[in-house]
Amino acid sequence: MDEAGTDEAGTDEDGRGAAGPGASVDRIENPWGGRTPYDRHRSWPPRMDTHLAAGVAPEQVQRWVQAASILHSDGDAMDVAVLDGRMVGVRGRADDRVNRGRLGPKDLFGWQANASEDRLTRPLVREGGRLVECDWDTTMHRIVTRSRELLNARGPGSLGFYTSGQLYLEEYYTLAVLARAGIGTNHLDGNTRLCTATAGEALKESFGCDGQPGCYDDFDHADAVALFGHNIAETQPVQWMRLLDRLEGGDPPRLLCVDPRPTRAARRAAVHLAPRAGTNVALLNALLHEIIRTDRVDHDYIAAHTVGFEELASRVEECTPRWAAGICDVPAASIGEAADLLGDADRLVSTVLQGVYQSHQATAAAVQVDNLHLIRGMLGRPGAGVLQMNGQPTAQNTRECGADGDLPGFRNWQNDAHVADLAKVWNVEPETIPHYAPPTHAMQIFRYAEQGSIRMLWISGTNPAVSLPELSRIRSILRQERLFVVVQDLYRTETAELADVVLPAATWGEKTGVSTNADRTVHLSDKAVEPPGEARPDLDIFLDYAARMGFRDKDGGPLITWQDPESAFEAWKRCSAGRPCDYTGITYAKLRDASGVQWPCNEQAPDGTPRLYTDGITWAHPDVCESYGKDLETGASDGPVEYRSLNPDGRAVIRAAAYVPPHEAPDAEHPFQLTTGRTLYHFHTRTKTGRAPQLNAAAPDVWVEASASDAAALGLDEGDLVEVGTLRGALRGRLRVTGIRPGLLFVPFHYGYWDTASGEGPGAGAPGRAANETTVTDWDPVSKQPLFKTAAASLRLVEHAHGHRAPAPTTTASAPVRADAAPPTVGGATALATETAHASPDTGGRGAS
Ligand SMILES: Nc1nc2c(c(=O)[nH]1)N[C@H]1C(S)=C(S)[C@@H](COP(=O)(O)OP(=O)(O)OC[C@H]3O[C@@H](n4cnc5c(=O)[nH]c(N)nc54)[C@H](O)[C@@H]3O)O[C@H]1N2
Ligand SMILES: Nc1nc2c(c(=O)[nH]1)N[C@H]1C(S)=C(S)[C@@H](COP(=O)(O)OP(=O)(O)OC[C@H]3O[C@@H](n4cnc5c(=O)[nH]c(N)nc54)[C@H](O)[C@@H]3O)O[C@H]1N2
Ligand SMILES: [Mo]
Numbered sequence: 001m002d003e004a005g006t007d008e009a010g011t012d013e014d015g016r017g018a019a020g021p022g023a024s025v026d027r028i029e030n031p032w033g034g035r036t037p038y039d040r041h042r043s044w045p046p047r048m049d050t051h052l053a054a055g056v057a058p059e060q061v062q063r064w065v066q067a068a069s070i071l072h073s074d075g076d077a078m079d080v081a082v083l084d085g086r087m088v089g090v091r092g093r094a095d096d097r098v099n100r101g102r103l104g105p106k107d108l109f110g111w112q113a114n115a116s117e118d119r120l121t122r123p124l125v126r127e128g129g130r131l132v133e134c135d136w137d138t139t140m141h142r143i144v145t146r147s148r149e150l151l152n153a154r155g156p157g158s159l160g161f162y163t164s165g166q167l168y169l170e171e172y173y174t175l176a177v178l179a180r181a182g183i184g185t186n187h188l189d190g191n192t193r194l195c196t197a198t199a200g201e202a203l204k205e206s207f208g209c210d211g212q213p214g215c216y217d218d219f220d221h222a223d224a225v226a227l228f229g230h231n232i233a234e235t236q237p238v239q240w241m242r243l244l245d246r247l248e249g250g251d252p253p254r255l256l257c258v259d260p261r262p263t264r265a266a267r268r269a270a271v272h273l274a275p276r277a278g279t280n281v282a283l284l285n286a287l288l289h290e291i292i293r294t295d296r297v298d299h300d301y302i303a304a305h306t307v308g309f310e311e312l313a314s315r316v317e318e319c320t321p322r323w324a325a326g327i328c329d330v331p332a333a334s335i336g337e338a339a340d341l342l343g344d345a346d347r348l349v350s351t352v353l354q355g356v357y358q359s360h361q362a363t364a365a366a367v368q369v370d371n372l373h374l375i376r377g378m379l380g381r382p383g384a385g386v387l388q389m390n391g392q393p394t395a396q397n398t399r400e401c402g403a404d405g406d407l408p409g410f411r412n413w414q415n416d417a418h419v420a421d422l423a424k425v426w427n428v429e430p431e432t433i434p435h436y437a438p439p440t441h442a443m444q445i446f447r448y449a450e451q452g453s454i455r456m457l458w459i460s461g462t463n464p465a466v467s468l469p470e471l472s473r474i475r476s477i478l479r480q481e482r483l484f485v486v487v488q489d490l491y492r493t494e495t496a497e498l499a500d501v502v503l504p505a506a507t508w509g510e511k512t513g514v515s516t517n518a519d520r521t522v523h524l525s526d527k528a529v530e531p532p533g534e535a536r537p538d539l540d541i542f543l544d545y546a547a548r549m550g551f552r553d554k555d556g557g558p559l560i561t562w563q564d565p566e567s568a569f570e571a572w573k574r575c576s577a578g579r580p581c582d583y584t585g586i587t588y589a590k591l592r593d594a595s596g597v598q599w600p601c602n603e604q605a606p607d608g609t610p611r612l613y614t615d616g617i618t619w620a621h622p623d624v625c626e627s628y629g630k631d632l633e634t635g636a637s638d639g640p641v642e643y644r645s646l647n648p649d650g651r652a653v654i655r656a657a658a659y660v661p662p663h664e665a666p667d668a669e670h671p672f673q674l675t676t677g678r679t680l681y682h683f684h685t686r687t688k689t690g691r692a693p694q695l696n697a698a699a700p701d702v703w704v705e706a707s708a709s710d711a712a713a714l715g716l717d718e719g720d721l722v723e724v725g726t727l728r729g730a731l732r733g734r735l736r737v738t739g740i741r742p743g744l745l746f747v748p749f750h751y752g753y754w755d756t757a758s759g760e761g762p763g764a765g766a767p768g769r770a771a772n773e774t775t776v777t778d779w780d781p782v783s784k785q786p787l788f789k790t791a792a793a794s795l796r797l798v799e800h801a802h803g804h805r806a807p808a809p810t811t812t813a814s815a816p817v818r819a820d821a822a823p824p825t826v827g828g829a830t831a832l833a834t835e836t837a838h839a840s841p842d843t844g845g846r847g848a849s
Contacts, residue, residue, distance in 0.1 A: 014244055024832045027108050028811075028827025035248050038246065038249045039251060040251035044100050045245075046837075047094070048092050049102050051832075053089055056089060060083060061089070064091070065527070066526055068596075071393065072235060073392060074517060076092065076098060085529055089111070090107060097596060102241050103238070106680075109695050113691035114510070119532045120535060122534050123136055123534070154453075157185060158454060158455045159185050159456045160187035160458070161187065161189075161457075166461045168538075169513060171539045171542060172400075173402075174542045176408050177408075178542060179403075181428050181433055184434060189403075190395070190442070193405070193443065195391040195785075196399070197404070197405075199352070200404070201783035202352070202366035202370060202783075203370075205630065205782070207617060208619050208627065209580050209619035210406075210410050211520070214385020214611060215520070216239060218382060219242050221383025221384075222345075223251070223348075225243065226349070229280065229357070230259075231353075232263075232351065233264035233680070234679060254341055254345075255268060256270065256271045256273075256341050256342065259272075260276070260675070261274070273328070279659070280355070281361045281659040283327075283335065284365055284368035285659060286319045287339050287372065292313050294343060297376060301374070301375075312654050312656040315657070321336050327659065329741075343376070347381065351389050352365075352366050352387070353389045355789060357785055358789040360660065364782070367657065369386060374652050389518050393515055396516040397514070401572065410619075412627060417623070438637065442784075446474065455482060456484040457483060457485050457486070461489070461538065463685040463687065465498060466749075467749070469775035472729055472773065475498065484500050486503065489503075494753050504535040509528045511539070512524070513537075516599070519598065522601075526592075543563065566588050581599050582600035585608075619650075621649070622643055624650070628642065630782050664776065666743070669794060670726060671743075672794065672795055673793070675790065679808070684749075699748070699750075702748060704722050704736065704746075706738075707738070707744070718736065718822070719804045721804070723795070725796075729774050731770060733769060734806040737817050737818070738816060739817055749770070749772060749788070805822050805823075809825040810825045
């Protein structure tokens with residue numbers, strides 16, 4: 001439990017004491033705002049959060065235009081305030097079931113980045129080593145010329161595309177069609193590989209198909225909530241508000257938090273386990289062992305809906321809490337308490353995120369959480385669900401549309417009938433669509449670029465020069481003379497600096513499109529204002545390229561027949577028809593009417609589908625499944641014959657896994673474990689949040705977290721400048737002494753190579769500040785998601801603090817152990833937001849432009 005003090009407004013950090021109607025709250029200081037407690041099985045009361053630019057009164061706003069957040073996977077619905085053709089603020093949509101009007105700090109303040117003066121407004125091309133401005137026609141001609149040359153000389157495999165989890169559905173679908181059927185390359189993936197590849201893979205392994213079984217409303221009904229490697233308070237602050245409101249209401253849920261850091265959720269948890277990084281499988285196997293040993297399993301559910309239980313039971317037979325305690329370094333008794341919490345739950349919700357997904361046994365561990373739900377029959381009922389969480393706002397769309405390493409509509413690349421069906425939708429021959437091997441994953445795309453078989457790499461909506469592991473390697477790949485690099489972004493990012501061509505893109509608020517959040521809720525974001533200068537929506541750029549390349553279908557007609565967001569959406573609906581992610585019942589008009597709709601939405605489910613698998617497992621049959629499964633240890637794909645014999649009736653597959661230690665163990669030179677991740681106030685490489693003054697000020701620079709005992713042993717103190725080193729490289733930052741588990745260091749990965757404010761880079765040879773200078777080129781064998789959470793590292797003093805402090809927030813998992821070590825994080829006058837409790841949503845004046 002936390003002992004946070006109470007501030008003047010009468011709310012503590014978790015907002016207890018509740019803001020009254022129309023309260024004005026500093027949402028940097030009180031990130032989760034005031035409380036609206038509610039009882040179990042009731043619906044979450046609305047609270048509308050609004051923040052407007054200084055000097056703008058609500059009655060001055062000329063239009064409110066609907067949108068959904070693109071700074072996390074929650075899909076928080078909001079309206080953008082428009083005044084004289086400018087964005088001047090945002091407010092949450094109280095009638096939306098995802099957020100009931102609430103917004104987190106990043107959404108309240110992040111919109112300001114759209115109007116930043118350093119937005120890209122014209123294309124740039126490299127001339128004599130420098131990037132210079134150019135017109136669109138010349139620039140696109142350059143890209144098309146290079147594409148044609150490569151296609152003729154080296155074939156489609158010489159072109160690769162690396163996209164995002166932050167564009168819109170219409171854009172991914174267009175990109176997938178042009179890459180897979182237009183160019184005919186297998187090399188298309190998203191940064192979703194770094195993010196939610198494991199979520200998709202775990203769902204495929206267990207249920208035969210991607211698609212989130214549960215939904216956020218399950219939080220209203222659960223009596224137990226388990227968070228596995230998910231810092232929900234900081235990364236999905238609005239769902240944390242929901243849990244806080246339940247914790248304050250009648251019949252609250254019990255929380256289990258598995259995280260080596262003292263996150264806000266850990267501090268409110270009934271049981272907090274802080275395992276050694278990279279040991280999730282050992283811990284989960286022990287939890288499964290206890291639940292099976294005490295027979296708290298649903299034998300009827302297992303018999304009716306699953307295969308593989310016996311193998312699991314025998315695999316975990318030896319995995320006692322005492323055994324796991326030695327590996328994970330947590331008390332065996334606490335593992336027992338956690339097993340009781342899970343085993344006694346009547347309705348259990350589990351969430352899984354990067355503490356599980358970004359490690360060497362990512363899929364193996366994520367699948368054990370599915371197994372927990374399968375053996376306890378905790379699926380398909382209100383309050384009983386698993387959320388293999390997404391991270392990025394539109395990652396679900398990247399996966400559905402086949403802009404990641406998958407075929408569109410969750411079609412199985414190994415199933416010829418699925419490929420033929422897709423070919424029919426696109427009116428091309430099946431051979432046109434590469435399916436000789438699994439679609440290439442991002443880490444392999446960069447490997448091909450390094451080796452020289454990929455000669456053109458088109459990067460849209462992602463900043464790999466900061467976000468991929470082992471940055472010195474990534475920089476050298478992107479700098480190669482022989483590789484033609486196209487970057488499509490809003491700003492001149494670290495990656496754009498290494499490009500041959502930079503295309504200025506429009507972003508949310510400046511373009512229209514659909515995004516789908518982690519619980520399958522589809523939202524529409526309408527265009528509110530014009531993009532700056534000559535910046536164009538990503539969709540327009542892809543359509544322009546396709547038209548110039550003259551891509552044809554098999555009858556000589558144009559391959560791509562749509563010209564704007566709505567016609568692209570209609571085309572996607574045809575591709576999704578009859579698939580699990582069936583959008584055929586959704587229209588733009590419906591999304592303007594109903595706020596969010598959950599897929600599948602079709603004739604059978606015209607209002608959408610809150611939960612999958614309410615009536616057994618639907619998509620695992622050998623003829624319909626998206627994947628035939630993989631070996632959890634090696635990642636080797638099974639074929640149709642093996643799958644059919646394992647699972648002829650299409651049940652859920654319980655897959656067991658043995659624990660394997662992390663690939664890199666601490667040693668004398670690198671005695672620490674290093675983990676990396678996020679903080680509440682920033683999004684990824686900070687291209688947006690670094691440009692929002694309130695967010696930037698809350699965490700303006702990198703820091704390094706270590707435990708009090710480790711700091712004392714090395715003679716280090718709060719604010720000291722330290723260097724963290726691994727076999728790949730080093731970074732420097734100021735030390736924050738926290739309650740993190742001893743032996744573990746944490747570094748936020750948001751801070752890039754260059755200082756985005758000054759445009760300066762580190763001097764030659766000097767250590768940078770980006771976490772990924774130190775991370776390793778290595779990935780989970782099954783999902784191919786890279787390892788950002790485990791490495792062996794050294795820690796040394798560079799210079800004592802001399803009055804400097806770590807630029808880390810005090811409101812989060814990064815809170816100092818010594819309360820007086822740093823001044824409290826506050827926002828001040830420009831960080832106030834209005835919270836209107838129990839408001840009936842005012843939708844007046846909202847509309848598309
Ligand atoms: N504020 C903010 N919110 C975001 C984002 C952001 O950048 N900023 N990004 C969005 C995106 S794309 C994503 S993917 C999500 C990510 O959301 P999260 O996964 O919640 O965030 P992370 O900080 O990457 O990692 C979560 C936790 O994993 C813990 N961890 C580290 N190693 C281990 C381990 O071995 N086992 C366990 N059990 N836990 C471990 C870390 O201590 C950390 O607290 O957030 C989304 N929301
Ligand atoms: N060490 C470490 N590294 C990590 C992680 C970690 O936990 N630790 N997490 C990983 C995860 S989960 C993720 S998701 C990745 C994120 O890594 P990135 O995807 O590289 O991070 P972003 O900063 O979100 O980059 C998105 C880029 O798209 C641009 N952009 C935004 N909107 C638009 C748009 O509408 N159109 C276009 N064309 N561009 C747009 C932004 O300006 C920005 O440059 O980082 C990964 N890397
Ligand atoms: Mo992510």
